[in-house]
Amino acid sequence: MTDVFRMENIKAGYGDFAAVEEAGISIPEGAMVSLTGTNGSGKTTLMNVAAGIIRPSSGRIMLNGADITGMEPEKRVSAGLTLVPQGGRCFARMTVEDNLITGSYDRRARKKSRDLLEKVYDLFPGLKDKRFQPAGTLSGGERQMTAIGRALMSDPSVILFDELSLGLAPLVVKSIYERLKELNDKERISILLVEQDTVRAMRMSDYSYIMLKGRIVLEGKPGELSGERIREAYFGVK
Amino acid sequence: MHRNDPHKGIRTVLYTAVFLLLLAAGLTGFPGNNILRYGFRILLYITIGEMWNLLSGYAGMTSLGQQAFIGLSGYTLAVVTTRYGLPYPLGILLGLLISLAAAFLLSLFLLRIDGMYFAITTWVVAEALGTLFMSMTYVNRGAGMTVTAEPYPRIGRLFVMALLLCSLSLVLAELLLRSGYGLGIMAMRDDPEAAEAAGVNVKLAKRAVYIFAAGVTALAGSLFFLNKGTIYPESGFDIGWTISMVFIVIIGGSGTIEGPVIGAVLYVLLSEYLARYPGWSNMILGAIAILMILFCPRGIVRFSPRPKDHLTKAR
Amino acid sequence: MYILQAIVNGILLGGTYAILGLGMSLSLGIVRLTNLAHGEYIVLGAYTSMLLQAWLGIDPFLSLVISVPFLFLAGYLIQRFLVNKAMKNGEEPALLVTFGISVILKDAMLLVFGADARHLSADYGNVTVNLAGLGIPLLNILLLILSGTSILLLHLFLQRTYTGRAIRAVSDDAGAASLSGINVGNTFSIAAGIAAATAAAAGLCAGMKWTWYPSSGGRYLLIAFVIVVIGGLGNVGGTFAAGMVFGLIQAVGGASYGMLISYVFLILILTLHPHEAFLRFSDKRRKTCEEGIMQEPSVAREDQNASE
Incomplete structure (x- = not known):
């Protein structure tokens, strides 16, 4: 399977502060991928880099095989990448x-x-x-x-969801997730779910990334990631 | 500018020497009337530029209506000396008091407004005053008034008065900024909420700056019209006063004490030079100001990062 | 009878006042910037119509066919190449840039057209229509129709077209708009162009109704402000109603006191409800974009705090 969207060795932040130290993710075509991590782990910054709101200080972003690292946010939408920001806005x-x-x-x-x-x-x-x-x-x-x-x-060919479930009742989240699954299955839209809740997002996805302190600390298919390894990643014993 | 200025002693000596030299020049009239006339204008423009800088560059209150105080004090001077035949120093003093009172009253509601809307409201206030004076018989409506003084002060004398006003306002502004107040004022510009949280009484600090700037601007206005001899609603409440202040501060560099000094010298020389091309001068000044804002927003005296950046980073 | 006539004329003139305020309402509501040169745009519109009438002998109303696109272009280019750039450094630099443009335009017009009072005239300028015993100038009726039509067209444009929706979206949340594929800078420029285009119509109305000078811009700008403050930002219908109210104030207060009354009115509203008057809607999001569409400070802060 080819990757429809890929971020490689991204470093980004605000001023001298790097919220994303070194992170890379890829979304295979038609896949549902999750990216989870605690509040402040740099997920939202990474999403803002993906959407073009923030320029990375280094790294490369690829969409459908083309380099979009320097592209304006609105042109990325035109190229098939859309971010649903926190709270929907x-x-x-x-x-x-x-x-x-x-x-x-x-x-x-x-x-x-x-x-x-x-x-x-x-x-x-x-x-x-x-x-x-x-x-x-x-x-x-x-x-x-x-x-x-x-x-x-x-x-879009890829949609990124930043904290979709934030502030919503569990039942509402469940029903929205079902719709997303439907989209993913029927329309073959590739999806990235960025969430704080690791378990729920991982259950939904074909592949998972866990981010901590600006780095991807763990990745793999949900079946391959045992609870122990996740806990290990979270508590920094690596 | 900085608290631990290693050259503080040298600077004080230098500035005092310049002051004494200028004072001597004014008292003896040695440089000749023409030079003194230039000097007079430069000193007054430094003064009003510095006051606008204090408002906009330091306290974050960009006013487009400082001409209100120039018009008020100019008219007070004319009314006191011509209508009541009293000596002009009394006119200047009364103009100052009226402007201070007006500034206090205005501050009661202007300070409730922020940013862009503050700028607009100050401008509307000045326009409204101009319209009011235009329709008041007491000040001869649009026909204007003259300033009378017996004997009329010579240019050397006016120069000395401008010098005293300018030096005094510079020293006071410097002292204000060095005081705990000053730091509070700058903190306020950068982040009013944080400043408030840090114990700065934002309202009081803003009001103090606003009234102080109004008073000094009013004094400068009196001197301008004492020199000019006549005042009209269009000249007293002219938006052109603000144009010159903006130009001076933008060119020199806002948020520095030295900036407006250089800006005022350039402004007076440039506008004197451009007077040869009637009609073009404001256009050229406007174009220069726009280019400066776009390409050199820190002004020509400063190439270091803005103090703003330091403050935000330090927080 | 006299009073009734004054009121009717006040309402009819309201159309002219409304269109004076229309462009300001747009630029404040969408670009969130006070364009201090808007008054000069209006004067420029009046001069354009005057020149077209003098050169081509066309009716002032017809001259709009040329003056509207001309002012659109002027407004668009100024926003695109000067103001958008200054807006990246904040609100006040941008305000001062428009201030500079205002000064430049005013003096340029003074240089080109001289200081003489001007007036746009047409044959029907003095025709009076008799309606129910009231003598109503035909011109006032025509001006009301013109301004009503312009406002309606603008309303439809904003509601029904992609560009109109983009303009509203940007005014609501510029960051989210750019995530929906909208070029925010370009949308600002288009909105500023449209605001300037309304100034062409406003210049025509004001020029047919009153005499003007190169320096009349400041007066028009202030009228525009009062209208916007009464009518609400970016609210096209409110602008029309505000024009009527303002027309009535003028009709009742007379020429010079009417103006003074409106100044006081404006200052009062600004003082009592500065935020309600201008920012009636979700404004916090907009602040994000004023600091540059490219930054999301709340997010930055959140990430920073958490990792420290």
């Missing part, structure tokens, strides 16, 4: 439908916009009922669904 004053349509702003996605909208509504029928409501008035779960829908509207 819907456009609060715009209606759900306007939020979704804005997702296919990019020229390539615009042509498919109608079909994509249809698909999003099939995936989250609840959104269709509320499509003319401002996103700011929705519940947390609905906002997250709107954000996912908006990401799907850009017709």
Whole structure:
């Protein structure tokens, strides 16, 4: 299987401070990959590097075989990589439908916009009922669904989810996860789940990374990673 | 500028020497009227530039309405000397008091506003005052007023007054910034919340800076109009005053004491030179200011990192 | 009867006031920047119409076909090459850049057109329509129609087009907008271009109604401010209503006191509710992007704290 997305030897941070010391991940085509670690381990920074919000001080980012390390965030979306940021960050004053349509702003996605909208509504029928409501008035779960829908509207080959489950009720998370699995299976969209909760995210995924203090400390298929090794990684006995 | 300045002694001697030299020049009138006239303008522009710098560069209050105090003090001078026939020092003093009072009253509501909106509101206040004076019969509406003084002070005398005002404001500004207050003020500019948490009374510090700057700017305004002899609503409350302050501080470098001094010298020389090309001068000054903001935001006196950076890193 | 007439005219003039405020409302609501040169854009719009009328002999209303794209381009280029760059260093440098542009434009127009008072005139300028016993200038009606149409078109543009949605998205959360494939800098420039384009229409309205000078920009800018503060930021419908209110204040207060009343009004609103007046909606996110779209300080801080 070829990697649709790969980050190699990334080092990045803010000012003199390196939040990511040395990290690399890869997402095979059509795979569901998880990246977990404690709060402050550098996951979000790594995601911001992936999306182009922060430039890495060294390292390389590849998407569909092309080097996108220096690419602007909006061009990455056009190239097929979309990040759903923490909290979703819907456009609060715009209606759900306007939020979704804005997702296919990019020229390539615009042509498919109608079909994509249809698909999003099939995936989250609840959104269709509320499509003319401002996103700011929705519940947390609905906002997250709107954000996912908006990401799907850009017709991505890879979606990165940063702390999807943050602040959501477990049942809501469960149902959203099921939708993601469906997307992954049916649409062959490659997915990276970035979460704090190691167990749940790993159960969902084909391959897992664990990040601590700016480094990937452990990786492997969920079956190969025993609880002991994970605990070892977390408590720094390496 | 820095607390542990190794050259502090040398600097003090140097500055005192310059001051005494200029004082002698003003008292004897030796350099000739033309030079003194330049010197007078430079000193006053240093003063108002430094005050704007204190507001914007140090305290983070970018005002576009300092001309309110220039207009108020200029008009007070004209009213006191012409309408009531009183001596001009009294006019200057009264202008100062009125401006201080106005600044205090304005500070009551202006300080509730931040950043861009502070800038706009100060400007609206100045415009509103201009409009008010334009329609007040007491100040002859748009026809303007003259300043009378018997005998009218000569340029040497005006130069000395400007020199005293300028030196005094520089010394006071320096003392203010070196005091615990000063550090608080700069902390406030960089992060008001953190400053508050660190025990700086942000409101009080801001108010003090605002009123101080207003008072000194008002004194400079009195001297300007004492020299000019006439005042109109458009000249007193002219946004052009702010344009010059912005230019001086941007060119020199905001947040430094030396910056506006160099900026003011350049401003007066440049605008004097550009006066040969009527109509072009403000355009050229504006273009220079924009280029400076875009390409050299720290001004020409400073190539080291901004003090802002130091503070943020130190935190 | 006289008062009734004044009120009717005040409301009709409200259209002109509304369009004066429209561009400011857009640039404040979307770019989150006070464009201090907006008044000069309006004056530039009036001069453009004047020149087109003088050279080509076309009706001032028709001149919009040329003056609107011209001002769009001017606004777009200035935002793109000057203001966007300054915005990376913060709000105040950008504000001062627009201040510089205002000074330059004002003096450039003074140099080119001289200090004379100007006025846009047309044959129908003095025609009065008799409606229910009230003599209403035809011009006021036309101006109301023009401004109403412009505002409606702008509203539809913002609601129905991809670019319009992108503009609203950027104003809501610029960081998230760039993650949705929107080029924030370019969207700012387009929004600034549109704001300048509305100044072409505003210049036409103001120029037909009143005389102007190269230095009239400051006055227009202040009117624009009052309108924006009354009507709410980036709120196209509110801007229209605010224009009406302002027109009434002017009609009741008279020329010079009307202006003074509005200054006081503006200062009062700014003082009492500075944030409510300008930032009625989720603003915290926007702060992120003001510090550069490329930075996410809250995240940075969180990561930093945790590892220290």
